[in-house]
Amino acid sequence: MISAPSGAGKTTLCRRVVAADKRLRESVSYTSRQPRRGERNNRDYTFVTADEFRKMASRGEFVEWAEVHGNLYGTSRKRLRDLLAKGFDVLLDIDTQGAAQFRRAFPDGVFIFILPPSREALRQRLEGRGANSKADMERRMGNAAREMKNYKNYDYVIVNDVLNDAVSGLRAIIESERLRTARVDRAWIRDNFFY
Amino acid sequence: MISAPSGAGKTTLCRRVVAADKRLRESVSYTSRQPRRGERNNRDYTFVTADEFRKMASRGEFVEWAEVHGNLYGTSRKRLRDLLAKGFDVLLDIDTQGAAQFRRAFPDGVFIFILPPSREALRQRLEGRGANSKADMERRMGNAAREMKNYKNYDYVIVNDVLNDAVSGLRAIIESERLRTARVDRAWIRDNFFY
Numbered sequence: 602m603i604s605a606p607s608g609a610g611k612t613t614l615c616r617r618v619v620a621a622d623k624r625l626r627e628s629v630s631y632t633s634r635q636p637r638r639g640e641r642n643n644r645d646y647t648f649v650t651a652d653e654f655r656k657m658a659s660r661g662e663f664v665e666w667a668e669v670h671g672n673l674y675g676t677s678r679k680r681l682r683d684l685l686a687k688g689f690d691v692l693l694d695i696d697t698q699g700a701a702q703f704r705r706a707f708p709d710g711v712f713i714f715i716l717p718p719s720r721e722a723l724r725q726r727l728e729g730r731g732a733n734s735k736a737d738m739e740r741r742m743g744n745a746a747r748e749m750k751n752y753k754n755y756d757y758v759i760v761n762d763v764l765n766d767a768v769s770g771l772r773a774i775i776e777s778e779r780l781r782t783a784r785v786d787r788a789w790i791r792d793n794f795f796y
Numbered sequence: 797m798i799s800a801p802s803g804a805g806k807t808t809l810c811r812r813v814v815a816a817d818k819r820l821r822e823s824v825s826y827t828s829r830q831p832r833r834g835e836r837n838n839r840d841y842t843f844v845t846a847d848e849f850r851k852m853a854s855r856g857e858f859v860e861w862a863e864v865h866g867n868l869y870g871t872s873r874k875r876l877r878d879l880l881a882k883g884f885d886v887l888l889d890i891d892t893q894g895a896a897q898f899r900r901a902f903p904d905g906v907f908i909f910i911l912p913p914s915r916e917a918l919r920q921r922l923e924g925r926g927a928n929s930k931a932d933m934e935r936r937m938g939n940a941a942r943e944m945k946n947y948k949n950y951d952y953v954i955v956n957d958v959l960n961d962a963v964s965g966l967r968a969i970i971e972s973e974r975l976r977t978a979r980v981d982r983a984w985i986r987d988n989f990f991y
Contacts, residue, residue: 770975790944794917
């Protein structure tokens with residue numbers, strides 16, 4: 602489970618790591634927001650109306666969902682279950698509200714927070730995304746600060762300064778978590794060494 | 797803290813990882829056993845007599861020490877402290893008895909267990925080390941099985957089948973543990989984002 606304030610570079614980072622790891626997949630989220638330029642349906646998000654989204658939510662089709670900056674985002678229970686059943690590890694890009702719900706649903710999940718390298722870098726990235734008016738920028742910076750306060754609830758923190766270093770850090774977390782004693786194949790060890 | 801039964805390939809693995817990581821050092825242990833061919837004093841171990849070793853132990857100079865297969869092994873408190881004071885992360889190669897003592901002394905330490913890929917591979921490696929008589933081999937295999945039973949007390953398990961994969965796994969654990977939220981610089985985050 603990966604969270605970050607808008608502008609921390611989470612999407613690029615996740616895409617790089619998923620492309621490099623055959624055992625890892627992203628679960629495509631549903632959202633009620635409009636596609637941004639370059640975003641494709643069912644790749645970046647599955648775009649639905651707020652009405653459709655709320656119907657899905659009321660049917661319990663989301664493992665977690667949240668309203669962020671006025672838009673709805675949710676993780677499909679079916680998509681997640683299908684990927685896990687096929688043996689994939691799943692990278693979920695979720696907001697800080699979703700993470701709290703997920704911690705309850707998946708206490709053995711791995712929670713990673715991405716931070717921008719500095720306030721100034723965050724401001725520049727938000728400008729690049731079209732936060733132009735002073736009021737809009739202040740609102741977005743305020744949202745980011747509120748989201749970042751949650752970093753202590755996560756297991757790992759990656760500061761996304763140099764992208765290659767952040768990719769290496771995220772890959773290391775995924776590789777090492779696969780080696781956790783709680784996740785190793787105890788039956789294999791028993792049959793191999795203790796029969 | 798790394799433990800493994802004799803024959804799991806721990807020494808080669810640790811050497812490869814330390815050579816590739818500038819922030820990581822091994823603390824050279826003291827031992828009362830005789831040097832094996834190719835081992836150098838103060839590089840592989842500091843070789844002392846059993847008498848000297850016991851005097852050091854009685855003066856509290858070891859963070860942990862243990863008797864393994866009739867020989868004494870210990871980690872120097874001063875060496876460990878000096879490396880940590882210089883800002884290094886320290887890789888400690890300790891036996892399974894030492895690990896339990898360490899867990900009490902360093903509850904936030906990271907505990908890693910190395911397993912051989914199979915009983916047969918372990919047997920072959922022990923033969924390569926001169927376990928020739930059937931009785932000697934049985935004793936060594938029994939010791940290894942007893943030691944391996946402790947793997948559940950460790951945070952991570954690496955099966956040392958292909959050396960390069962084991963090196964990659966150990967490096968990933970070290971890199972990811974540096975990103976643990978409990979180890980990130982909270983003052984830096986606060987001053988950067990929440991002033």
